[in-house]
Amino acid sequence: MFEGFELFPKFDWKWSFVFEILPRLLWATLNTLMAAGTGYAIALVIGLVFALAQRTGIRTVTLIVREIVEFIRSTPLVLQIFFIFYVGPQFGIRLSPWTSGMIAIGLHYAAYLSEVYRAGLESVPRGQWEACKALNFSMTRTYFRVIIPQALPPALPGMGNYLVGIFKDTPMLMVIGVAELMHAATALGSTYYRYLEPYTMVGILFLLISLPTAFGLRRFESFVARALGMRK
Amino acid sequence: MQNYVEYLQTYGSRFVDGTLVTIQQTLLAAFLAIFVAALFGMMRLSEKWLVRGTSIVYIEFFRGTSLLVQLYWIFFVLPLLGVTFDKFTAGFVAVGLNLGAYGAELVRGSIEAVPKGQYEACHALNMSYYKRMRRIILPQALLIMLPPWGNLLIELLKGTALVSLISVTDLMFEAKQINGTTYLSAESFGTAMIIYYLMARVVVSPGMRAFESYWGKKMGRI
Amino acid sequence: MKENFPLNLGSNPPMVRFTKVTKRYGELTVLDSLDLDVKQNEIVSIIGPSGSGKTTVLRMLMTLEEINDGVIYVDGQPLTHMSQNNLLIKANEAHLRKMRNNIGMVFQHFNLFPHMTALGNCMEAPMHVLGMSREEALARSEELLEMVGLADKIHEHPARLSGGQQQRVAIARALAMRPKVLLFDEVTSALDPEVIGEVLNVIRSLASEHSLTMLMVTHQMGFAREISDRICFFYEGKIAEEGTPQQIFEDPQNERTRQFLSAVLAAN
Numbered sequence: 001m002f003e004g005f006e007l008f009p010k011f012d013w014k015w016s017f018v019f020e021i022l023p024r025l026l027w028a029t030l031n032t033l034m035a036a037g038t039g040y041a042i043a044l045v046i047g048l049v050f051a052l053a054q055r056t057g058i059r060t061v062t063l064i065v066r067e068i069v070e071f072i073r074s075t076p077l078v079l080q081i082f083f084i085f086y087v088g089p090q091f092g093i094r095l096s097p098w099t100s101g102m103i104a105i106g107l108h109y110a111a112y113l114s115e116v117y118r119a120g121l122e123s124v125p126r127g128q129w130e131a132c133k134a135l136n137f138s139m140t141r142t143y144f145r146v147i148i149p150q151a152l153p154p155a156l157p158g159m160g161n162y163l164v165g166i167f168k169d170t171p172m173l174m175v176i177g178v179a180e181l182m183h184a185a186t187a188l189g190s191t192y193y194r195y196l197e198p199y200t201m202v203g204i205l206f207l208l209i210s211l212p213t214a215f216g217l218r219r220f221e222s223f224v225a226r227a228l229g230m231r232k
Numbered sequence: 233m234q235n236y237v238e239y240l241q242t243y244g245s246r247f248v249d250g251t252l253v254t255i256q257q258t259l260l261a262a263f264l265a266i267f268v269a270a271l272f273g274m275m276r277l278s279e280k281w282l283v284r285g286t287s288i289v290y291i292e293f294f295r296g297t298s299l300l301v302q303l304y305w306i307f308f309v310l311p312l313l314g315v316t317f318d319k320f321t322a323g324f325v326a327v328g329l330n331l332g333a334y335g336a337e338l339v340r341g342s343i344e345a346v347p348k349g350q351y352e353a354c355h356a357l358n359m360s361y362y363k364r365m366r367r368i369i370l371p372q373a374l375l376i377m378l379p380p381w382g383n384l385l386i387e388l389l390k391g392t393a394l395v396s397l398i399s400v401t402d403l404m405f406e407a408k409q410i411n412g413t414t415y416l417s418a419e420s421f422g423t424a425m426i427i428y429y430l431m432a433r434v435v436v437s438p439g440m441r442a443f444e445s446y447w448g449k450k451m452g453r454i
Numbered sequence: 455m456k457e458n459f460p461l462n463l464g465s466n467p468p469m470v471r472f473t474k475v476t477k478r479y480g481e482l483t484v485l486d487s488l489d490l491d492v493k494q495n496e497i498v499s500i501i502g503p504s505g506s507g508k509t510t511v512l513r514m515l516m517t518l519e520e521i522n523d524g525v526i527y528v529d530g531q532p533l534t535h536m537s538q539n540n541l542l543i544k545a546n547e548a549h550l551r552k553m554r555n556n557i558g559m560v561f562q563h564f565n566l567f568p569h570m571t572a573l574g575n576c577m578e579a580p581m582h583v584l585g586m587s588r589e590e591a592l593a594r595s596e597e598l599l600e601m602v603g604l605a606d607k608i609h610e611h612p613a614r615l616s617g618g619q620q621q622r623v624a625i626a627r628a629l630a631m632r633p634k635v636l637l638f639d640e641v642t643s644a645l646d647p648e649v650i651g652e653v654l655n656v657i658r659s660l661a662s663e664h665s666l667t668m669l670m671v672t673h674q675m676g677f678a679r680e681i682s683d684r685i686c687f688f689y690e691g692k693i694a695e696e697g698t699p700q701q702i703f704e705d706p707q708n709e710r711t712r713q714f715l716s717a718v719l720a721a722n
Binding site: 347349350352353355356357358359360363367368371372450451452453 | 516517518551554555557558559561563564565566567568569570571578579582583611612613627628631
């Protein structure tokens with residue numbers, strides 16, 4: 001199980017190598033960010049669909065959507081990525097790695113986001129809906145002027161966490177050949193037969209992006225809450 | 233449908249083998265994660281900045297980078313620093329350390345959620361720190377953290393699927409192999425997904441709910 | 455280091471003494487150079503408007519908060535400080551733990567341990583802090599729970615008890631430690647009106663035995679008047695007036711006292 005321990009036998013960090021591979025890694029990082037952003041955008045929209053579908057009041061629809069959401073949340077994303085990429089050809093549809101990846105990530109995180117949306121909507125007191133009805137507001141006005149502004153602040157932390165989560169899950173796309181950061185690092189590693197610098201740089205780059213993002217998101221949450229008059 | 237039944241008869245045993253490996257990985261990772269979460273969760277609440285700082289570094293590091301990167305790093309890079317794990321061990325160690333970091337935040341949050349009044353009562357009764365934590369605070373914190381831990385365990389189960397990428401022969405690995413030879417992707421990956429789904433919905437979730445119910449009664453909840 | 459304060463209070467000391475005690479929260483001074491004595495077996499009620507520092511007095515005596523200036527003595531010995539080389543220095547945790555056994559507190563929100571029965575709540579500290587044996591702790595707890603009128607509820611968890619019952623368990627739990635001083639922090643303020651009486655009855659019977667020094671913060675004026683030996687009226691961190699119940703309620707000297715009493719009595 002645990003095969004050996006000798007102190008730093010092959011640890012010879014070469015800065016020259018780092019600078020050599022850095023351009024390729026940074027370029028791949030951009031690709032990663034694009035993948036994360038696109039996937040998140042898809043998830044935001046589909047998640048809303050999932051959430052609203054469960055509020056229609058039609059039992060069958062609610063149950064079906066519920067089970068779909070649970071299924072997606074209970075199975076590994078990497079498996080879903082494989083499924084979507086490979087199943088297409090079996091039935092004659094060729095999906096590019098990028099497209100399959102976006103669909104998989106979009107659906108997966110839509111399921112998570114739908115839960116966050118639902119919790120936010122449910123946290124708005126019933127009395128708010130009743131007041132809107134008493135004032136004869138249209139559904140649109142009710143949602144946009146009253147409900148969503150109150151549902152948003154509690155939902156933001158969850159939404160922010162999943163943004164960071166998507167970003168960290170993009171390496172899974174490498175298994176179907178999407179040229180994101182981890183894929184680039186692995187390619188470099190096997191080309192030059194040195195994994196130390198590429199993989200370490202990947203870790204550092206992830207940290208450099210995810211930590212400030214998480215911090216910034218928390219500040220954004222406070223800002224929105226204050227702007228909507230919900231906090232001091 | 234008939235084809236699917238034949239498919240299962242042919243490949244069923246391989247799925248079972250893979251599932252067993254997945255279960256092993258999940259259990260080992262879970263033990264590690266619980267240990268790490270308890271340790272770093274409580275360290276996070278220490279008054280000594282060194283202790284607290286160490287746990288913050290650990291938690292932020294493992295939460296800030298992705299599991300896949302950590303897995304590859306542990307398996308490919310750590311040997312260069314002198315620590316060599318075989319792939320099976322590297323697998324559950326990575327999953328356990330990663331999800332343990334999330335668990336640490338759950339532990340911390342739950343301890344902080346125990347009402348302040350309980351601490352004051354312990355203070356008034358002159359209980360020592362250890363007695364207070366062991367007899368009063370931690371039992372109540374455990375009840376608070378059970379629901380989110382249920383979700384965490386499912387994430388852990390899903391996380392073990394990544395170890396297939398370093399060739400650990402788990403459920404995911406078997407599915408990929410079978411797909412590689414048969415090109416029956418829907419059946420191969422679909423069966424794997426169904427098995428993961430069943431493990432999560434039929435074993436983990438009800439199990440956690442049952443434990444929650446048991447512990448809740450022990451804590452005097454009606 | 456406290457130079458002008460005695461190391462102990464000699465023979466026949468007051469049970470509690472606050473000497474020039476000050477407590478600040480940031481810019482806000484909650485207690486301002488407070489001097490307060492409570493004699494052995496005396497029953498003192500503290501009344502006053504909210505924010506006047508009443509609860510802070512109890513919390514500092516229970517060492518739930520640290521004082522900013524002054525010294526508190528319990529039974530002649532310094533509580534907040536300890537003597538070293540004939541000087542008073544700030545007490546360390548070991549000293550506090552030794553002294554804390556003498557003080558007990560009953561809280562406004564009971565703070566019972568939800569995962570233990572009433573009996574368990576009472577037995578917990580005697581066993582795990584005083585090192586009592588199980589049988590001893592059991593016997594003492596049963597006796598105390600009977601005394602507060604809950605003999606038939608000793609195996610119930612707090613969730614199954616009414617507010618009044620929970621508070622009575624809390625009193626029994628505090629008494630199980632045999633403190634010299636028992637503090638009551640607005641113990642009926644969180645109770646429904648119909649159960650306040652049962653809690654006051656328990657306190658009344660404790661008072662009538664007069665073997666316990668009691669310090670109560672309360673809004674129950676009638677009750678305070680009935681059982682107290684002395685009433686202290688607090689205003690803005692200082693004792694504005696103190697005296698016997700007759701003096702305070704029938705003939706208050708201080709204008710503020712009069713204002714407070716008329717407002718409180720008008721509300722009733």
